[in-house]
Every structure is written in structure tokens, then in C-alpha cells.
Amino acid sequence: GQNIDQPTEMTATEGAIVQINCTYQTSGFNGLFWYQQHAGEAPTFLSYNVLDGLEEKGRFSSFLSRSKGYSYLLLKELQMKDSASYLCAVRENDYKLSFGAGTTVTVRA
């Protein structure tokens, strides 16, 4: 089976930086995704990594190390609207996503 681990909760202050780690052990690997999910809403796509290294997209960056089975999502200049759940997902083949349980980030003023 697959095992995708991420912390349950994190709290940070507005304007700060938060790093959400994700470790995975899956039967296959064909890319890693990060999704943001506000309470009561659908997950929305944030970032995608398939090769090792850092992908930067505005205030959000995502890093992947395939040899270590490790990724992180970095959120910079935190805003109140960034309070949400962040889901790490591994694509195991050409289509199937396996998700972690999500990390709830609370941004405090």
C-alpha cells in the first residue's frame, strides 16, 4: 500500500514563513502535487513536482527529493487567507492520486 505522512496542524503568524513537510512511500511515483483546501470547499491545485528540486510560484514554493521520498511546501509572507488545509498527493501511475491526510495551517494576526 501507500504511506503519505504530513503533520496534522501548524500555526504561524501573519507575514511569517511556514514549511509543510511530506514524506511518502508508494508503490509507484509519477509526480507529487500540493493542493489547498479551505474549510467546506474543494481542493485547489497549488503545485506539481516530478523532478528533484524547487519549483517556485509566487509566495508558494515546493521542493522534491525522490531519493528521500520527501517534499515540502513553503508558504511565504503568510496572509490570513492562507489558513486552510494543505494536501500532499503522490501520483502513483498515469492517473491515480494518493493523498495524505492534510495539514491544517492556522495563520494568526
Added chain:
Amino acid sequence: GAGVSQSPRYKVTKRGQDVALRCDPISGHVSLYWYRQALGQGPEFLTYFNYEAQQDKSGLPNDRFSAERPEGSISTLTIQRTEQRDSAMYRCASSEVGTDTQYFGPGTRLTVL
């Protein structure tokens, strides 16, 4: 353009009844997925369609669950003889092709009494 839509948004049913959940993917997306999401968890894969072909149904919990996509567009997830343990958020997603980013719909919240 319009995103993935699902209906109904909420469904309350009695144990033993059949329910049908509908998904309308983003126009032109050939790949469609069904997931189930429990509170406080990530989505759990149920099934995958490429056009009208159901290519993977390994995540369907048992034979009470079935899905179809007869014309390669709208899909229906059917749960027969519902049980209380079927209560969950059922989400649909679509992508241009299987290897592309999946875009999720708002979900159907199913409650089985």
C-alpha cells in the same frame, strides 16, 4: 470557463435506499475521477474513466458501488442499498488527460440515516 460541477450538493437518504450522484466535468476533459473524502482526511481514490471507458475501479469499496460515463462526459456514481458507513463527501475531478492536473468539483455530501 466553468469548473467541475456536481449534483446534488447535499443528499440525505435512508439506509437501504439507492442514490445516484452526478458529475459534469470541465468541457473537453477526457479523464474523470471519483473520490471519497472523510472529514479531516484527504480524498480517497474510487475510480477512473478515460473517455467512456472505466479503466480503474479498484477503489470502489464493494459491489454496491458502481459508476458509469456512457458518452464520455457526464458521469454518475451509484450506491445501492446505502449503509450508514457510506456517509461521506463524494468528490469528482477531471483532467485534460490522465497525466495532467486534476481539478476537483464541490462535492456531494451524502448522509445516510
